[in-house]
Amino acid sequence: xxxxxxxxxxxxxxxxxxxxxxxxxxxxxxxxxxxxxxxxxxxxxxxxxxxxxxxxxxxxxxxxxxxxxxxxxxxxxxxxxxxxxxxxxxxxxxxxxxxxxxxxxxxxxxxxxxxxxxxxxxxxxxxxxxxxxxxxxxxxxxxxxxxxxxxxxxxxxxxxxxxxxxxxxxxxxxxxxxxxxxxxxxxxxxxxxxxxxxxxxxxxxxxxxxxxxxxxxxxxxxxxxxxxxxxxxxxxxxxxxxxxxxxxxxxxxxxxxxxxxxxxxxxxxxxxxxxxxxxxxxxxxxxxxxxxxxxxxxxxxxxxxxxxxxxxxxxxxxxxxxxxxxxxxxxxxxxxxxxxxxxxxxxxxxxxxxxxxxxxxxxxxxxxxxxxxxxxxxxxxxxxxxxxxxxxxxxxxxxxxxxxxxxxxxxxxxxxxxxxxxxxxxxxxxxxxxxxxxxxxxxxxxxxxxxxxxxxxxxxxxxxxxxxxxxxxxxxxxxxxxxxxxxxxxxxxxxxxxxxxxxxxxxxxxxxxxx
Amino acid sequence: xxxxxxxxxxxxxxxxxxxxxxxxxxxxxxxxxxxxxxxxxxxxxxxxxxxxxxxxxxxxxxxxxxxxxxxxxxxxxxxxxxxxxxxxxxxxxxxxxxxxxxxxxxxxxxxxxxxxxxxxxxxxxxxxxxxxxxxxxxxxxxxxxxxxxxxxxxxxxxxxxxxxxxxxxxxxxxxxxxxxxxxxxxxxxxxxxxxxxxxxxxxxxxxxxxxxxxxxxxxxxxxxxxxxxxxxxxxxxxxxxxxxxxxxxxxxxxxxxxxxxxxxxxxxxxxxxxxxxxxxxxxxxxxxxxxxxxxxxxx
Numbered sequence: 025x026x027x028x029x030x031x032x033x034x035x036x037x038x039x040x041x042x043x044x045x046x047x048x049x050x051x052x053x054x055x056x057x058x059x060x061x062x063x064x065x066x067x068x069x070x071x072x073x074x075x076x077x078x079x080x081x082x083x084x085x086x087x088x089x090x091x092x093x094x095x096x097x098x099x100x101x102x103x104x105x106x107x108x109x110x111x112x113x114x115x116x117x118x119x120x121x122x123x124x125x126x127x128x129x130x131x132x133x134x135x136x137x138x139x140x141x142x143x144x145x146x147x148x149x150x151x152x153x154x155x156x157x158x159x160x161x162x163x164x165x166x167x168x169x170x171x172x173x174x175x176x177x178x179x180x181x182x183x184x185x186x187x188x189x190x191x192x193x194x195x196x197x198x199x200x201x202x203x204x205x206x207x208x209x210x211x212x213x214x215x216x217x218x219x220x221x222x223x224x225x226x227x228x229x230x231x232x233x234x235x236x237x238x239x240x241x242x243x244x245x246x247x248x249x250x251x252x253x254x255x256x257x258x259x260x261x262x263x264x265x266x267x268x269x270x271x272x273x274x275x276x277x278x279x280x281x282x283x284x285x286x287x288x289x290x291x292x293x294x295x296x297x298x299x300x301x302x303x304x305x306x307x308x309x310x311x312x313x314x315x316x317x318x319x320x321x322x323x324x325x326x327x328x329x330x331x332x333x334x335x336x337x338x339x340x341x342x343x344x345x346x347x348x349x350x351x352x353x354x355x356x357x358x359x360x361x362x363x364x365x366x367x368x369x370x371x372x373x374x375x376x377x378x379x380x381x382x383x384x385x386x387x388x389x390x391x392x393x394x395x396x397x398x399x400x401x402x403x404x405x406x407x408x409x410x411x412x413x414x415x416x417x418x419x420x421x422x423x424x425x426x427x428x429x430x431x432x433x434x435x436x437x438x439x440x441x442x443x444x445x446x447x448x449x450x451x452x453x454x455x456x457x458x459x460x461x462x463x464x465x466x467x468x469x470x471x472x473x474x475x476x477x478x479x480x481x482x483x484x485x486x487x488x489x490x491x492x493x494x495x496x497x498x499x500x501x502x503x504x505x506x507x508x509x510x511x512x513x514x515x516x517x518x519x520x521x522x523x524x525x526x527x528x529x530x531x532x533x534x535x536x537x538x539x
Numbered sequence: 540x541x542x543x544x545x546x547x548x549x550x551x552x553x554x555x556x557x558x559x560x561x562x563x564x565x566x567x568x569x570x571x572x573x574x575x576x577x578x579x580x581x582x583x584x585x586x587x588x589x590x591x592x593x594x595x596x597x598x599x600x601x602x603x604x605x606x607x608x609x610x611x612x613x614x615x616x617x618x619x620x621x622x623x624x625x626x627x628x629x630x631x632x633x634x635x636x637x638x639x640x641x642x643x644x645x646x647x648x649x650x651x652x653x654x655x656x657x658x659x660x661x662x663x664x665x666x667x668x669x670x671x672x673x674x675x676x677x678x679x680x681x682x683x684x685x686x687x688x689x690x691x692x693x694x695x696x697x698x699x700x701x702x703x704x705x706x707x708x709x710x711x712x713x714x715x716x717x718x719x720x721x722x723x724x725x726x727x728x729x730x731x732x733x734x735x736x737x738x739x740x741x742x743x744x745x746x747x748x749x750x751x752x753x754x755x756x757x758x759x760x761x762x763x764x765x766x767x768x769x770x771x772x773x774x775x776x777x778x779x780x781x782x783x784x785x786x787x788x789x790x791x792x793x794x795x796x797x798x799x800x801x802x803x804x805x806x807x808x809x810x811x812x813x814x815x816x817x818x819x820x821x822x823x824x825x826x827x828x829x830x831x832x833x834x835x836x837x838x
Contacts, residue, residue: 085706105708121706123699125828126692134696135707139689 034097036061036220037082037189042091044077051077053244054091059189059237064211064221066231066252069241070264070461075224078241079191082222083115084108096188109137114182115191121178124167128177131166135181153180156210171320172203179210190214191222196230200319201489201522208234226264226462227490228257242266265463280310283481284331284362284450285343291326291335299323299505301330306500306507308450308481313472314510315496316485318525323505324485325367328454331483332364333357344450358390361449365439367458367485369432373439376428380420383427384409384442391446408445416441417467433460440468444475451475452483457491469495489521501525541667541737543775544674545570545729545746549753550760550767551674551681552725557757558685559718560698560829564620565605566726567750568627573598573727574734575631578643578741581731587646591670591731598727599720601627606719610712613833624750632743639742643735646670670732675768677725682764694718698827701834711834726750752801759807762826770807777803 035058044052052074059065069075080086082093084102093100095111102108105115122131129146133139140148146162153160158176166174175195182190192211196204211221211234225231231238232252240248240263248263285307293300301323308314318324329335330342333354342350344362354364366372374383385405389395394405409423416437420430427435440456456472457465473495476482485502486492492499493513500510501524508524549566556563563569576597581590605623608614646668654665685691697704697714705711733749734741752774760766781799784791 084708105706109708117703117706121703123696123703125699126695130692130696133689134692134704134709 034061035059035094036063036096037100038094039078039082040092040094042078042081042088042093044074044081044086044088050244052081052088052241055241055244055246056091057239057246057249059220059222061188061220062215062218063237064215064223064235066235066238067222067224067241068226068228068231068238068260068264070226070463073241073264074244075241076193077244079115079193079222079224082108082189083113083191106137109135109185112186112188113191114185114187114189115193116175116178116182116195117193122166122174125165127163127165128160128169129162131177132162132181132184136185148184149180152183156180156183156213157206158210172199175199175207179207183214187219189220189222191224193224194226195223196225196227200525201518203319204230228252228260229490231260232257240264261462265461280312280479281345282307283310283312283345284308284483286330287341287343289330289337289341291330291337293505294326294335299326301326301507302505304330304507306510308483310449310481311476311479312497313476313482313484313495315492315499315513316483316502316507317487317489317492317499317521318502320487322502323507324454324487324502326505327502327507328364328366328452328485331362331450331452332366333362355390358387358446361391361447363387363391363443363446363448363451365443365451365453365456367454369435369439370428374427374435377426379424379426380413380418380430380438381406381409381423383438384412384423387442388446412438412441412445415445416471417464433464436460437464437468440471444471447478448475448480450481450483452485454485456484456486457488458486465491489518499524541671541775542778543771544671545732545737546749546753546756546774547674547678547768547771548729548732549726549750550756550771551678551764552722552729553753553757554760554762554764554767555681555685555694555725556718556722557830558698558762558827559694559715560701560827560832560834561609561715561719562616562620562831563602563605563623563719563722564617564754565602565623565627565750566722566753567746567748568624568630569598569601569723569726570627570730570733570750570753571631571744571746572601572627572730574730574745575635575638575741576727577731578734579634579638581643581735582638582641585644587644587735590643590735591728594727594731595724596727598723598725598730600723601630602719602723602726603716605723606716609833610715610719613835616831616833628744635741635743641740643739643741645739646736668736670728670736678764678768685764695827698829701829701832705834715834726753729753748801758826774803 038058040056042052042055055078067075067078077086081088084105084107100111102111123134129142129149132149133142133145139145149160149162153176158180160173160176160180166177169177195207199207215221223231223235235252238250238252238260239246240250240260242264247266250260250263252260286304289301289304291301299322304327306314316324316327326335330337333352336353337350339348339350342348344360347360349357349360370376375386385394385400388408392408394401394408406423412418413420413423418438418441419434430438436457440453443451456468460468469491472482472484484492484495493516496513498510499513499516501508501521503525549570553563553566573594577590577594580593581587601623605619608619609616648666648668649672651665655661657665685695693709694714697709697711701711729749730746733745738745756767756770756774759770777799
């Protein structure tokens with residue numbers, strides 16, 4: 025504590041003129057800011073703005089080309105994460121840092137410099153996790169944990185090292201609202217203990233609720249700083265994007281015929297870490313958007329696969345405009361007008377090493393008549409690909425570019441555009457705007473709304489609740505493979521949604537545990 | 540036990556390699572390279588111990604070729620491994636041209652005194668050379684290191700999720716190169732055991748598929764050292780049984796008997812990989828999640 029008192033008033037971490045360039049792109053260009061002790065500092069920016077590169081430099085994963093850092097008053101240039109951890113910098117990653125087949129204690133030991141004996145470590149994990157209201161069982165396999173619990177593992181891993189600065193990269197993207205509330209209480213508690221937090225997110229409401237200070241990056245440059253509590257979310261969004269945001273407009277809707285129905289459907293899990301679907305009942309009308317929320321891994325992928333035809337079910341349980349199609353594969357379904365865009369862009373929705381033209385052919389051949397007597401009509405296919413690229417503002421050198429070479433947002437626009445331009449009767453999309461920047465996300469949402477206005481039925485599976493509230497007519501949530509009964513989306517409160525998403529019943533807020 | 544030792548050595552090495560997430564199909568090539576390196580040095584120096592050391596070095600050097608190709612130059616592991624086998628077979632017959640038909644210096648059997656005199660168990664368990672017991676010790680050591688030590692934990696972590704390991708600051712490529720050269724050294728020792736003790740002489744292609752069996756045993760053992768021991772001895776037992784049956788003049792054609800170990804291996808593999816109900820499949824049983832996947836530290 026003494027150390028913190030003496031350094032009060034001084035900055036914990038100062039960054040000056042950090043620059044990092046990769047071939048063809050400058051990820052960070054002369055970025056400077058500083059973090060005070062006990063401050064929650066937000067780093068805001070769209071995808072590709074350079075947030076991740078910047079924190080990787082602070083954590084020692086990437087070496088800056090130019091610029092310097094000062095930590096606790098001394099020059100700081102970590103050559104590797106070990107050095108950063110030794111100085112008191114810890115990081116909670118967005119993905120990629122847990123080992124599913126190892127247990128909680130082993131995962132935590134891997135993130136520590138000098139882990140104690142396994143038995144002592146287990147006791148420490150129980151202690152610390154209990155103190156911060158994040159209960160964990162050290163012997164569980166991480167593969168069996170929910171997303172929220174996995175994040176706890178990461179946080180506890182950091183806390184065991186008594187960090188002075190905790191970096192969090194998009195920590196709430198996989199959490200239910202209740203879990204977010206618990207996380208925020210934990211962070212408040214940490215701040216109270218004098219730990220600074222560098223918080224990366226593009227969820228502006230969260231930043232307004234949590235952060236003292238915000239640095240906004242755009243295309244690698246620092247473009248603004250602000251006090252998030254005094255700004256509106258919209259104003260901050262415009263700082264990020266650098267232009268006025270277009271908000272999707274929703275038209276009024278009258279009830280119509282049912283386009284897609286699922287009745288009392290059970291599907292057993294296909295893999296050890298998959299989810300089985302239990303008693304799914306749902307129906308979507310023409311012109312309606314049904315939003316399905318829930319934390320990842322609760323059956324979203326499976327439900328999408330069932331509707332798309334990747335998992336076949338009993339014929340009568342899935343009906344398209346009254347016609348049973350449960351045992352038809354994806355191609356017959358496409359011919360009938362049921363199209364899908366699965367979550368994983370590379371490898372599932374698009375073949376990474378094939379060109380955009382070829383990818384356009386893969387799902388468009390039946391409805392766009394791109395084949396003739398078994399031969400491919402390349403001219404027509406290329407026109408279709410160009411059409412998608414034009415309509416959806418896909419930024420690519422040419423239709424012959426490999427799908428892998430596109431940025432996530434551009435490929436997502438292509439994948440969604442490919443399905444929308446085929447004029448589907450029913451469209452199911454999983455995570456349509458995942459990893460897509462704000463303006464591209466807005467245009468994808470607008471395209472979905474326009475499609476619904478043309479009487480298509482749309483099922484949107486997403487973890488982004490704001491997105492679902494913005495475009496859905498009705499909302500349902502998946503929890504452990506069960507689908508809640510759909511309700512009107514208008515007028516739903518965050519609490520109600522949280523309860524529908526469930527899965528938060530065993531969590532207690534930090535304050536109550538420690539009291 | 541003598542029949543099983545070379546396979547056990549090679550399989551233990553390959554187990555460590557696969558645990559680190561690398562699939563090296565060149566076991567056969569590294570074994571036979573080890574066999575000739577060990578044989579040549581033992582003949583030239585008259586010391587089997589130096590022979591074994593040379594075999595380990597030879598196997599490790601060959602495996603480092605594989606390591607550099609796959610880890611730094613990101614070549615395909617399957618193709619590179621197969622090429623390594625063919626290369627090793629060719630290289631060994633080149634080196635071995637002058638050594639055909641020579642007898643290597645003999646390796647003393649360990650004298651365990653009264654233990655060897657116990658009826659039945661004596662000859663079976665206590666009448667072998669030192670390498671047999673060292674191999675057993677190695678097996679237990681690998682098990683303990685993988686399960687309890689930090690080095691073992693890091694090795695497993697690299698094999699499970701190389702991106703995460705990299706993000707935490709572990710040097711994925713270094714860990715893998717170390718594992719690969721350890722695997723090469725083990726395979727080389729296994730080969731030398733064949734040429735110096737089991738046969739003992741040098742003939743071209745003398746490993747005769749032992750490397751492939753070692754690969755199969757790693758899968759059979761579902762990546763667990765103690766099951767590798769079981770698998771190797773089971774296989775060794777079948778090989779010896781087959782020889783004894785031939786010697787006893789059974790009226791079954793020899794070819795069937797020679798096939799039998801391989802058939803049994805395949806049968807066991809099928810049984811092992813058949814889906815089981817009510818068990819957590821992947822985590823407990825199955826392969827390291829990054830097995831065979833190239834790692835590139837892109838930011």
